Every structure is written in structure tokens, then in C-alpha cells.
Amino acid sequence: ILVLxxxxxxYAACIGYTDTFDVRVLDAKNRPISGAxxxxxxxxxxxxxxxxxVTAPEKTNAQGIVHYSILNQGTNTRVxxxxxxxxxxxSGSTKSSTVIAEQHSKIVDLVLTDVYPVRFFxxxxxxxxxxxxxxxVDSWGPGSTDNQGMLRGYLKTxxxxxxxxxxxxxxxx
Numbered sequence: 009i010l011v012l013x014x015x016x017x018x019y020a021a022c023i024g025y026t027d028t029f030d031v032r033v034l035d036a037k038n039r040p041i042s043g044a045x046x047x048x049x050x051x052x053x054x055x056x057x058x059x060x061x062v063t064a065p066e067k068t069n070a071q072g073i074v075h076y077s078i079l080n081q082g083t084n085t086r087v088x089x090x091x092x093x094x095x096x097x098x099s100g101s102t103k104s105s106t107v108i109a110e111q112h113s114k115i116v117d118l119v120l121t122d123v124y125p126v127r128f129f130x131x132x133x134x135x136x137x138x139x140x141x142x143x144x145v146d147s148w149g150p151g152s153t154d155n156q157g158m159l160r161g162y163l164k165t166x167x168x169x170x171x172x173x174x175x176x177x178x179x180x181x
Contacts, residue, residue, distance in 0.1 A: 022080060022088055022090035022108075022109045022110065023053065023080065023082040023083070023084075023088050024053065024080055024081065024082030025079075025080045025082075025109050025110055026077065026078070026079050026080075027050075027076075027077070027078050027080075027092065027109050027110050028075075028076065028077045028078075029075075029076055029107075029112065029113075029114055029115070029116055030073050030074070030075050030076070030114065030115045030116070031046050031048075031068075031073065031074045031076065031094055031096065031115075031116050031118065032068075032071070032072050032073050032115050032116070032117050032118070033046065033068050033072045033073075033074075033096045033098070033103075033117075033118050033119075033120065034072060034117060034118070034119045034120070035119075035120060035123050035124060035125065035162065036119070036120070036121045036122065036123065036124060037124075038119065039072075039125070040068070040070070040071050040072025040073070041068060041072045041098060041120065041123065041125075041162055042067075042068055042069060042070045042071075042072060043067050043068060043098065043161075043162070044067065044068045044072070044096050044097065044098040044120075044162075045065040045066070045067060045096070045097045045098065046065065046066050046067075046068060046074045046094065046095065046096050046097075046118075047062055047063050047064070047065050047066075047094075047095045048062070048063045048076055048078060048092060048093070048094050048095075049061070049062045049063075049092070049093040049095075050078055050080065050089075050091075050092045050093070050109070051080060051088055051089040051090070051091075052079075052080060052081060053080035053081040053082045053083050053088055054081045054083065059086075059089075060089075063076070063078075065097075068096075073115075078092070080109065090108050090109045090111075091106050091107070091108060091109075092106065092107050092108070092109055092112075093105075093106050094106070094107065094116060094118065096118040096120065098120065098123060098162050099123060099146075099148055099161070099162050099163050099164050100146075100164055101120045101122050101123045101164050102120075103118040103119065103120050104118075105118055122164050122165050123162050123163065123164055123165075124162065124163065124165065125160065125161075125162055126145075126160070126161055126162065126163050127158055127159070127160050128143050128145070128153070128158065128159045128161075128170065128172065129153075129157050129158050130143065130153050130157045130158075130159075130172050130174065131157055136157070137153070137155070137156040137157020137158065138153060138157045138174050139153055139154060139155040139156070139157060140152050140153060140174070141153045141157065141172055141173065141174035142172065142173050142174070143159045143170065143171070143172045144170065144171045144172075145161065145163065145168050145169070145170045145171075146163070146168045146169055146170075148161055148162075148163075169181070
């Protein structure tokens with residue numbers, strides 16, 4: 009009976025919570041990754057509809073952060089799952105972490121150990137950067153180069169195919 013009482017107290021602790029936190033996505037060298045997709049799955053606590061709610065993917069900012077404020081509506085009709093599952097994805101690499109509602113740090117770090125920043129330069133025959141050139145690489149793109157002819161992104165470790173074009177010219181490798 010004591011075990012059941014303790015279990016019900018744990019579940020009761022997260023009924024009707026509002027949890028606020030930041031998810032920070034980092035690369036293999038603990039540098040922030042901008043543009044990673046982050047989703048959060050949690051028990052919404054409602055006594056109607058699906059038990060779990062999954063947020064729409066949100067992109068990390070320049071500091072690699074997405075802010076979340078989630079609400080468990082609370083219910084006495086069933087046991088509430090206090091776990092929050094956080095997923096981050098970029099360039100085919102995914103990291104997942106599970107935290108307990110209101111029992112985690114203010115910033116939850118997810119480190120993608122197989123992702124690194126890359127830069128592509130598109131230049132003309134005189135080695136001058138071409139702005140607004142289109143670049144596609146495997147799983148990401150198309151993207152456009154800046155006025156210096158550069159496009160930044162992230163890729164998993166390994167070999168990748170690219171295609172760059174501007175007006176009638178193109179190159180691949």
C-alpha cells in the first residue's frame with residue numbers, strides 16, 4: 009500500500025503543470041547549431057483526444073536555442089506521464105533526451121556528436137564570390153549564397169554530393 013501511495017504522489021506532482029525551459033542544440037565541439045529542428049512530446053493531461061501532444065518542429069536560433077512553455081491541463085481520470093521527450097534533428101542526425109516535468113535544468117542541452125559546420129563558396133573564373141547562387145547538398149537545400157558567395161550549413165560526418173548553380177552555369181561533386 010505504501011508503494012502505491014508513493015507512486016500516486018509522484019503522478020499527482022505533475023498534474024496541471026506549466027513547464028518552461030530552453031532546448032539548446034550543440035555540435036560535436038559544443039558549438040551552437042542554428043537551424044536545427046526541435047520537437048517536444050508530452051502528456052497534455054486532457055481527458056479527451058490523444059494522450060500525448062507533439063509540438064510542430066521549431067528551428068533553433070543563432071545561439072542554438074528554442075524556448076518552450078508547455079502546459080499539462082491535468083486530469084483525475086487517469087495517471088499522468090511526467091516525462092517530456094525532446095528531439096533535435098539536422099542534416100539526418102537526430103538526438104533525443106527525456107526529462108521529467110519541472111525536475112530538469114532551465115537549459116536542456118542536446119549534443120549532436122556527428123554533425124559539423126560546413127561552408128560552401130561559389131566563385132566565378134576570377135575567384136570572385138557569386139551572390140545568390142543556388143547550392144544543394146544531400147539532405148539540405150536548396151540554399152542561396154550570400155553576397156560573398158558563401159553558404160553555411162551543417163552536415164553529418166561522411167561524404168556528400170553537392171550541386172551549385174548560377175544562371176546557366178553549374179558544378180557538382
